[in-house]
Every structure is written in C-alpha cells, then in structure tokens.
Amino acid sequence: NAGVTQTPKFRVLKTGQSMTLLCAQDMNHEYMYWYRQDPGMGLRLIHYSVGEGTTAKGEVPDGYNVSRLKKQNFLLGLESAAPSQTSVYFCASSYERGLDTEAFFGQGTRLTVV
C-alpha cells in the first residue's frame, strides 16, 4: 500500500521556468492538500480539494495553480517559478475533511528555484 506518493522528490528550476508536481493517493480519499514548508514558518496551505473536479485556495495560493481531474491525483503547477517558491512541498490526503480525521502525507518535494 503506497499511501501518498509525490513526484518528483527533488527539482532545481531556473527563474521563469514552469513545472508540475504530481501527488497520487491510493486510499480513495476525497480530500487532498498541498502545503509548503519553509524554515521557521511551519506548514502553510497552498490549495486544497474536497473532491474530484474541485479546488480551493488556501493561505498562500499566489503563483500556484492546481487541478484534480481524477480523484486519486492532485497536481500543483508553477507557471513561472520565482526564487521565493524555493521550499519543500508536501501533499496530503484525508478520508474526511481535515478537521475531523488524520491526514496522510507524502514524502515531500524539495524544490530550488535559482
């Protein structure tokens, strides 16, 4: 049982380049989330989804887009990467809304924008 899988694990981008981070979960969870983790800042919610075909903005959505075309996948896109987007990105999923149940996290994607 793989749980939550993030692809890629590491990436270096040049300023202005674009990329897509893929999150896949095999637990049939309705809810999926993208967080970023920066030193001294904890985890901050970027976007989330409450079901297939839905997305919503979190605390720090600017510069990111997301899509949830299939229930098991949640994609995070950076259209024009900036150095401020250097961070570790975590995807998570939960069966019910995150308030009421545990969330399962992926191993993270370490992104550096130069």
Added chain:
Amino acid sequence: SQQGEEDPQALSIQEGENATMNCSYKTSINNLQWYRQNSGRGLVHLILIRSNEREKHSGRLRVTLDTSKKSSSLLITASRAADTASYFCATGANSGYSTLTFGKGTMLLVSP
C-alpha cells in the same frame, strides 16, 4: 496565519527522560492533532483529541487539551533516540479553510 504555536521551539533530553511539548491556539477548535516529522520526511499522524476530550493516551504518548486556556500538551514518556523529530500541533475550525492549520513545531533531540 497560523493557528497553533508550539513551545518550546527546541528541546534536548536524554534517553529515558520524559519530553513535554505545548501548543497554544487562538480560536475555538473542533479538534487538535499532533504530528511527527522525521528529518527530511513527511508528517506522520500521532493522535487526535476532540474538543470535548480532556486527555488521550496512545502508547507512550499522552495528550491533554484545555479548551478554556486554548492549549494542549504532548507528553512522550521514556523517550528513545528514535523519538528525535519535529512535533507539530494542528488545529481545525469550521471557519476559514476547514482544513488543518499547523504550528511551527518543536524540534526534539533525544540523546543516547
């Protein structure tokens, strides 16, 4: 904005000692969760305590919740080197995003 704040930011103890971490939050919550993050890894759920519960146990973990003081504590008894990790509290409220909001974490170092 972050809801929970852990205290202390860092804690260093010897194996066998108990470790206590605290979490304070600002607004009313439905429940509070604690997560562990080993260096370079994702977060792992430890325990969930609901707003109508005062104490909960799971193995060597004991969590308390005081809604009147808007605070929670995580106690790890008889610590082991393998407990070395960062610990985060996460709160949820019906307002806002209806998702978990994480604190900045407590970094625990358990020395052999």
